[in-house]
Amino acid sequence: MSTENKDIDTISGTETTGHTWDGIKELNTPLPRWWLITWYITIIWAIIYMIFMPAIPALPGMGTNTTGLRNHSDRDLVAAAVQELKAERELQSQVLLNATLQEIETDRELQQFALAMGESIFGDNCATCHGAGGRGAVGYPALADDVWLWDGTLDGIEYTLRHGIRHEADLDTRFSAMPSFGRDGILSTEEIGDLTQYVLHVSGQEADMAAVGRATPVFEAQCSTCHGINAQGDRSQGAPNLTDAEWLYGGSQSVIYDTIYNARNSHMPAWQGRLDDASIKAVAVYVHTLGGGE
Structure with missing residues (x-):
């Protein structure tokens, strides 16, 4: 134009x-x-x-996309990186396995590896019951405080992890059994009611002192063998301290009555055989550093 x-x-x-x-x-x-x-x-x-670079989608008869002159593959690179990381972790895990728990906590680099590994394993296997960060829940002990039913030392935590609590398949499991005083007819409902008032009293709560007086000889005869004559518990057999107002299931009158009547005998898995030794050590170090280790 x-x-x-x-x-x-x-x-x-x-x-x-x-x-x-x-x-x-x-x-x-x-x-x-x-x-x-x-x-x-x-x-x-x-x-x-x-x-x-691999860019053209698969065409009929090709079976896959073009690989490009560089023959680049993100999948192969990721697989190689994973293998490299696994090899590095296996080496560190071997060092962790050969170190004592005390050596792990004094070696800064090894401790950081153990904490990272332990936190990951704890999140996958333990947090379901004990909560994120070991905060606990009703019926599941908090691991971030300084109250222990058993042993809160590094060795003690590792032992609990390995053998569990009331784990029937492990002969070395931590074991304690509270009788079902009401369900099994060991005590009358009146005696259980009095014992409930006794526990309320020793834990610093308001209680019926007449019932406390009636319950004192019953407590000494039936409960002091495990909880101690002063009701302060015995960690060697997993008997809780009743005077510290720290409760696993709750400290209200109705909950205490139900505990005495039906008993509470929870279970924890034995992780030996489920986790390797290095993993158990790492979790023990992690739990110990949550704030409640001894």
Whole structure:
């Protein structure tokens, strides 16, 4: 088309497309040169990328996408990185396995590895019951305080992890059994009611002192063997301290009555055989550093 035949907008001086709508002419404004250059560069880059990198989807008969001249594979790189990490962790795990628990806590680098490993394993296997960070729940001990039914030392925590609590398949499991005083007919409901008042009293709660007086000889005869004559418990047999107002199931009158009547004998798995020795050590170190270790 010659210049004479072009429709030029008189105001902007720009050629129009020849389209008009409601008296408005559409200008044929060219794209900015920088935009065109950028566009051409992206096209060239895409072609180069398709040559060197896996980019073209699988076509019939190919079975897979093109691999490109570099034969690059993110999947292979990830697999190699995982294997490298696994090999590194196996080496550190061996060092962890050969170190004593005390050596682990005094070696800063080894301790950090044990804590990271232990936290991960704890989250996968223990947090379901004990909660994130070992905060505990009703019926599941808090591991982040300084109250222990058994042994809160590093060695003691590792032993508990290995053998569990009341785990029938492990002969070395930690074991204690509280009688079901009401369900098994050992004590009358009146005696259990009096014992409930006794426990309320020794734990610092309001109680019926007449009932406490009646319950004192019953407690000495039936409960002191495990909980102690002063009701402060015995960790060697997992008997809780009744005077510290720390409760696993709750310290209300109704809960205490139910505990005495039906007993509470929870179970914990023995992790020996489920976790390797290095993993058990790592979890022991992690639990010990939550704040409640001795």
